[in-house]
Amino acid sequence: MRKLPLLLVLVLGGCVENHAPPFANLPYEPFSRTDAVAIATREWRLWGSRVGEAPDYTQSAAGMAERQPGLWQRVGEYWWEGMNTGEPDAAWTGKHDARGQVFPVARNGDYAWSAAFISYVMRIAGAGPAFPYAPDHATYINYAARAALGKIRDPLLIAENPAAYAPRLGDLACIGRGKARGLTFAALPTAYNFPAHCGIITGGGPGDVDIIGGNVDDAVVLEHVATDATGHLDNWLVILRVLYRAN
Template identity: 50%
Template sequence: MSAFLGGCADTPHPSARPAQTPTAQYASGRVGPVGYDSHVPDFASRNFEPFNRQDAAAIALREWRMFGSPVDDDDPEQRPDAAYAALKPERIPGLWQRIGEYWWIGQDPYETEVSWTGKQDADGQRFDPVHDGHYAWSAAFISYVMRIAGANERFPYSPNHATYINAAASGQASGVRAQDPATYVPQMGDLLCVGRGHSKSVTFSMLPTSYGFPAHCGIVTAVNQNGPPFGHELSIVGGNVDDAVTLTHVPTDARGALADTSGHIYDTRYPWCAVLQILYDADREPDSGD
C-alpha cells in the first residue's frame, strides 16, 4: 500500500452524541427525515477517529481478507458463473451473515433491504440462487464501508450505486464530488464507478442522469503501484464481485492517472464513468505512526 498523500488534521474530540442521518432514501434522490440510526456503532457515528482515507481503505481490505482475499483481473464478460450455489461465497456459513451486516448497517433503517442477507429476503425466506441478481449487494458493501469509516450524513447511502453517483454529480451530496476519470487522478479512499450491462455506455458528460442505472463502484485501497498484471496500476476492492468481496487491479500511467492526455481510458475492461472523490477530514488516523 502506498504512502498517504497529505497531512492529517489535529485529533478532534469525539462527538458527545451520535450524528443524525437520513432514515430513508428514495429513488428520486430525496431523503427522508433525519434521525439517529441505532444500527451504526457508536465509534462510527460519534467519530472516535476523524473520517479518514486510511480507515476506509483498511475496512474494505479487512472485508476482502474475510472472504479469502480473492483477486480477479479478468474481463467481467469472460467470468463464468459458479457451477453450484454451494460454491458462491455469499451463501456459505459465516459470510451470508456478514452480507446481512452490510445491509443492516449500510442502509437507512427504514429500508426493506436492511433485513436482507446473502441468501435470505426481508422475510427470512431463502431465495433461489438464480435470482440473486435481485439482491445484489455491491452498493450495500460501499455504504457499509462509508458508515463504519464515519461518513455519517456526508454519504448518500443506497442499495443502488447510481443513487450516490448522481447525488455526487448533481452536488446534492455534501461529502462526495463526482470527478471525470479522463482528467482526475484517483486517491486512496475514492470510488471508481462504471455502468453495467446496457449502461456501460454511460459517460461522465451524461451525469447526473434523470434515471437510475445499473452500475458498480469499488473503493481505491492502494495507488501508485508497479506490478503485475498491468505495471503501473492501482487497486480497488468491491463487493459482489464473483459473489465475494474481491480486489481488482486497474491500469494507470506513471502519474496514477486512469487516462492519457487525450482522455483515452487505459482499462479495456471497464469504461469508467466517474471517480467519486470522498471529502475526508484526514488522510490517516492521527496516531497511526505513518
C-alpha cells in the same frame, strides 16, 4: 438521577437513523481515508484475500461464497449497517430476503450487494449522515455529479472525470454495467437509476491501482486495474472523490 447511556439518549431523541454502532455514528474519530481503506482491506481478507478472477456464472449455490456459513451473515451485516433505518433491503443477507426466505440463485441479481458493501465501509469509517447510503450505486454517483455542479451543500462526494482526475486512496471508482455500459461522464447526473459497480481504491503501483469491491464473483475481491502513464483510469464512468475529514 443516573445518566442514560449516550446511544440511548440519541435513540430517544430520534437522532439515530441507522443501525451503526456508536463509534461510527458519533463518530469517535474523524472520517479518514486511512480508516476507510483499512476497513475495506479487512473485509477483503475476511473473504479470503481473493485477487480478481473471471466470474464463474455456472457455479452452484453450494459453491457461492456469499451463501457460505459465516459469509451470508456478513453480507447481512453490510445491508443492516449500511442502509438507513426503514430501508427494506436492510433485512437481506447473502441468501435471504426480508422475510428470511432463501431466494433462488436465479434471482441473485435482485439482491446484489456491491452498493451495500460501499455503504457499509463508508458508515463504519465514520462518514455519518453526509454520505448518501443506498442499495444502488447510481444514487451516490448522481449525488456526486450534482455536487460537482454546485447543487449539493457541503457534499461528501464530488464526481470527477476519469480522463482528468487520477484517483487517490479511499476514492470510489465506478463503471456502468448492462444497459449503462455506454454511459459517459458527460451524461451525469442522470434523471433515472442505472446499473453500475463501484469499488474503493486501496492501493496500487506504477501503472495500476488496487480496487476492492463487493459482490464481485459473489465475494469481496481485489482487482488490479491498469492506469495510463499519468495515473488515470481508462474506460471508467466516474471517480467519486471522497472529501475525508482527515487522512
